[in-house]
Amino acid sequence: MSILITKDTTFIIQGITGREAVNMSRECLDYGSKIVGGVTPGRGGRDIYGIPVYDTVRAITATTRVDGSVVAVPPAFTRDAVLEALDAGVKIVVIVTERIPRFEVAQMVEYAQMKGARIIGPNCLGILSPGEAKMGGLGGRAVDARKAFTKGPVGVMSRSGGMTTEMCNTLTAAGLGQSTAVSIGGDAVIGSTYADLMPLYEADAETRAIVIYCEPGGRMEAELANYVVEKKSRLPIVAFMAGRFMDEMPGMRFGHAGTIVEGKADTTADKIARLQKAGISVAERIEDIPGLVKQRLAA
Amino acid sequence: MRFYEYESKQLFGRYGIPLPTGSKVAHSAAEAEAVAKEINGPAVLKSQVLTGGRMKAGGVLFADTPGQAAEAATKILALTINGHAPRGVLVEGRAPVKQEYYIGVTWDGFARKPVMICSDMGGIDIEEVAETHPEHIAKRHFSTLLPFSDYMAKELIAQLAIGGAELNQLSRIAAALARVFIAHGLTLAEINPLARLEDGRFVCLDGHVDMEDDARDSQKAILKALGIAPEEKRQARPPTQFEIDGAAVDAADHRGVAGNVVEFDGDLGLVIGAGGGSLTLFDAIRKHGGRPANYCEIGGNPSVTKACELTKLILRKPGVKKIAVMMNVVSNTRVDIVARGVIKGVIESGHKPADKIAIFRIPGSWETEGFKILQHYGVEYCDRTVSMYEAAGRAVAKMQDA
Numbered sequence: 001m002s003i004l005i006t007k008d009t010t011f012i013i014q015g016i017t018g019r020e021a022v023n024m025s026r027e028c029l030d031y032g033s034k035i036v037g038g039v040t041p042g043r044g045g046r047d048i049y050g051i052p053v054y055d056t057v058r059a060i061t062a063t064t065r066v067d068g069s070v071v072a073v074p075p076a077f078t079r080d081a082v083l084e085a086l087d088a089g090v091k092i093v094v095i096v097t098e099r100i101p102r103f104e105v106a107q108m109v110e111y112a113q114m115k116g117a118r119i120i121g122p123n124c125l126g127i128l129s130p131g132e133a134k135m136g137g138l139g140g141r142a143v144d145a146r147k148a149f150t151k152g153p154v155g156v157m158s159r160s161g162g163m164t165t166e167m168c169n170t171l172t173a174a175g176l177g178q179s180t181a182v183s184i185g186g187d188a189v190i191g192s193t194y195a196d197l198m199p200l201y202e203a204d205a206e207t208r209a210i211v212i213y214c215e216p217g218g219r220m221e222a223e224l225a226n227y228v229v230e231k232k233s234r235l236p237i238v239a240f241m242a243g244r245f246m247d248e249m250p251g252m253r254f255g256h257a258g259t260i261v262e263g264k265a266d267t268t269a270d271k272i273a274r275l276q277k278a279g280i281s282v283a284e285r286i287e288d289i290p291g292l293v294k295q296r297l298a299a
Numbered sequence: 300m301r302f303y304e305y306e307s308k309q310l311f312g313r314y315g316i317p318l319p320t321g322s323k324v325a326h327s328a329a330e331a332e333a334v335a336k337e338i339n340g341p342a343v344l345k346s347q348v349l350t351g352g353r354m355k356a357g358g359v360l361f362a363d364t365p366g367q368a369a370e371a372a373t374k375i376l377a378l379t380i381n382g383h384a385p386r387g388v389l390v391e392g393r394a395p396v397k398q399e400y401y402i403g404v405t406w407d408g409f410a411r412k413p414v415m416i417c418s419d420m421g422g423i424d425i426e427e428v429a430e431t432h433p434e435h436i437a438k439r440h441f442s443t444l445l446p447f448s449d450y451m452a453k454e455l456i457a458q459l460a461i462g463g464a465e466l467n468q469l470s471r472i473a474a475a476l477a478r479v480f481i482a483h484g485l486t487l488a489e490i491n492p493l494a495r496l497e498d499g500r501f502v503c504l505d506g507h508v509d510m511e512d513d514a515r516d517s518q519k520a521i522l523k524a525l526g527i528a529p530e531e532k533r534q535a536r537p538p539t540q541f542e543i544d545g546a547a548v549d550a551a552d553h554r555g556v557a558g559n560v561v562e563f564d565g566d567l568g569l570v571i572g573a574g575g576g577s578l579t580l581f582d583a584i585r586k587h588g589g590r591p592a593n594y595c596e597i598g599g600n601p602s603v604t605k606a607c608e609l610t611k612l613i614l615r616k617p618g619v620k621k622i623a624v625m626m627n628v629v630s631n632t633r634v635d636i637v638a639r640g641v642i643k644g645v646i647e648s649g650h651k652p653a654d655k656i657a658i659f660r661i662p663g664s665w666e667t668e669g670f671k672i673l674q675h676y677g678v679e680y681c682d683r684t685v686s687m688y689e690a691a692g693r694a695v696a697k698m699q700d701a
Contacts, residue, residue, distance in 0.1 A: 102514075160627075162572055223408075253512075256574055
């Protein structure tokens with residue numbers, strides 16, 4: 001099994017006629033994803049690789065089942081696009097757009113909660129369930145995605161889109177496939193955190209371990225550590241911690257918008273201590289991850 | 300982006316938050332003297348720097364007469380604090396304080412909502428109060444979708460068992476602060492201390508505002524009104540010329556990003572992928588004992604021109620002996636385009652790619668095409684079977700004979 005998406009998941013792409021979105025459509029189709037439509041206001045009636053383009057989300061949901069949407073519109077229009085999707089009943093919204101002010105992100109997240117929907121991102125590459133479907137740019141072209149991602153027992157979550165692929169590639173090379181990989185986004189406020197997604201992996205019988213990518217800034221790792229202890233999670237977790245050099249440079253922003261050390265609780269040193277205290281293994285190098293996962297699975 | 304105290308107060312003033320009398324920035328002794336005359340009573344003069352520890356460093360002085368204010372201003376304007384020269388000196392009326400409070404609005408990353416915090420123990424580190432005197436702290440989240448309503452502030456203040464006229468005055472200030480926070484894309488709006496004076500009035504003695512970088516586009520009007528220029532980034536330290544030039548390379552071409560260039564004093568120039576890959580690689584270089592000359596992200600499918608210009612910029616920096624071009628397995632960035640751009644940059648800088656590029660490790664999209672180009676120029680490259688850590692090690696090893 002997988003979480004969030006399977007080969008039967010239907011989704012649309014908002015902003016489908018944009019340059020990057022056109023590429024993404026091709027990649028997702030080639031990977032076997034079911035894209036049932038695209039939306040670009042004023043471009044209704046066209047098609048992108050056979051995917052019909054509409055002016056509104058409602059025009060698609062009126063006749064077709066739409067499980068999810070990938071939102072790839074410029075930052076100034078993202079909030080509107082997401083609210084449109086949520087109002088039309090879409091339950092999984094993947095926001096790939098970067099540089100959205102966190103107040104607007106919080107508004108989208110609050111509205112999604114009211115609607116019983118889930119947001120992944122913003123500033124993320126989406127979701128990939130190996131052998132099932134990919135929703136977003138994760139893994140790039142289908143031929144490349146098939147090299148890096150294979151089906152198996154490891155759930156992967158990452159604040160860095162690129163490192164999602166790197167970690168999955170390393171797991172694949174070591175014979176450890178993935179159930180679902182989620183690029184959750186690198187911003188300070190995001191739709192779904194590690195702790196938010198944990199219950200989905202817990203409920204997925206195929207997932208037997210979790211691998212996460214961490215960096216300084218924010219409280220997401222602390223939240224996960226609390227979750228693991230409080231809920232007595234069945235899943236062993238291996239974390240990779242990047243950005244150790246940043247502990248010496250508080251207040252500087254590197255990598256992602258959320259990667260800025262603001263307080264004493266969000267340095268890598270503090271995070272590593274918290275994760276380890278909760279029983280999470282912390283890898284120093286990417287290539288150490290598969291060994292730690294195997295160790296934890298054997299224990 | 301952090302605001303100076305005087306900017307924070309000017310912003311607060313626009314929302315009706317009461318400030319001390321005077322409350323103007325002076326840039327000379329004469330200006331300070333004039334403000335002190337207006338105040339017509341005891342004054343406090345505070346250095347305007349974006350760093351803590353002003354009081355200890357002698358950046359806060361008191362004056363009873365306009366003449367003393369001029370003297371104090373002269374001293375403060377000449378004083379550098381933690382390497383920061385003052386932007387000016389804030390001159391304000393000084394009145395006896397009966398009690399200090401704290402009111403702040405910030406983000407709660409767990410709840411993904413703004414949170415308002417109030418305490419009747421102001422003037423000290425609020426995190427310390429939260430640890431040692433939790434009963435003196437009240438917190439309340441509020442919605443980002445519904446309009447902010449005044450009762451939310453009132454409930455917050457009432458949690459601290461404050462009533463009467465004090466409740467109403469404090470609620471008004473807290474509500475105003477929440478509105479400042481919402482209207483201006485802030486990550487922090489804080490009044491600490493908020494003072495109740497002997498005569499019962501409340502004034503904001505010190506204020507702290509942080510604006511989110513991604514909100515700056517929508518906040519141009521207020522930034523202009525407060526005299527904050529678009530190029531003022533206000534990171535933890537001021538940008539170097541190299542860093543400013545890096546931002547110019549990024550701005551010149553909309554395709555991809557060549558962003559977040561930060562200068563160090565090593566000999567290995569880094570052209571590394573954006574986001575998490577860059578943090579991972581920077582760590583790896585240091586772990587191997589390498590000395591990075593810079594931190595420089597490139598990604599989001601940059602053009603040949605962008606990769607080329609960025610490479611030239613890095614090679615121009617004195618002390619750079621070689622560059623390492625490395626990323627994680629890429630999804631949408633094209634390997635061949637980065638290879639082409641970097642090689643062009645090296646050649647246009649008058650060097651041989653095989654000498655100057657210590658290692659090229661970008662696996663993924665269009666890698667076969669990219670590797671062909673690198674092979675043609677004799678550049679050492681590796682594919683995804685070589686880890687990021689190992690690639691960084693190879694680059695550092697090459698620096699021995701550079």
